Amino acid sequence: MLNTDFTTPLSQEEIDARLDTIARQIVGRRLETPAAMFLEMHKPLSYLASQGLIVAMPIVGPFVGHQNVADYSKILSNSANIERLIQRIEELAEERDEAESKPKPKPEAKTETEAETDKEQE
Numbered sequence: 001m002l003n004t005d006f007t008t009p010l011s012q013e014e015i016d017a018r019l020d021t022i023a024r025q026i027v028g029r030r031l032e033t034p035a036a037m038f039l040e041m042h043k044p045l046s047y048l049a050s051q052g053l054i055v056a057m058p059i060v061g062p063f064v065g066h067q068n069v070a071d072y073s074k075i076l077s078n079s080a081n082i083e084r085l086i087q088r089i090e091e092l093a094e095e096r097d098e099a100e101s102k103p104k105p106k107p108e109a110k111t112e113t114e115a116e117t118d119k120e121q122e
Helices: 012-028 032-064 066-076 079-101 112-121
Strands: none
Touching: 012 032, 012 066, 012 079, 032 066, 032 079, 066 079
């Protein structure tokens, strides 16, 4: 905890990378709807959540890293980041839904020589 930096603001790229990681985990688990609802409801409390992370750092820090807790606290301190996270979740969910709705290509029929080769290998 001695090397934890609370004062240096994160760059926009670092914030985007962290938000993208969170969004991908949420969409990967198909929890985009409850997550978006939760984030929308608690957006006004994001600053309090950031301060709560600092208070919880002695307990949470050993498991996820003290600097990670400090970084997420910096992200939560600005409610605009919460809105960006919601937007990123929606983008990734839309991309996933589009990819799933595309018809999958049918496997091509094997030629006679490929079928014979397969039989020989068995």
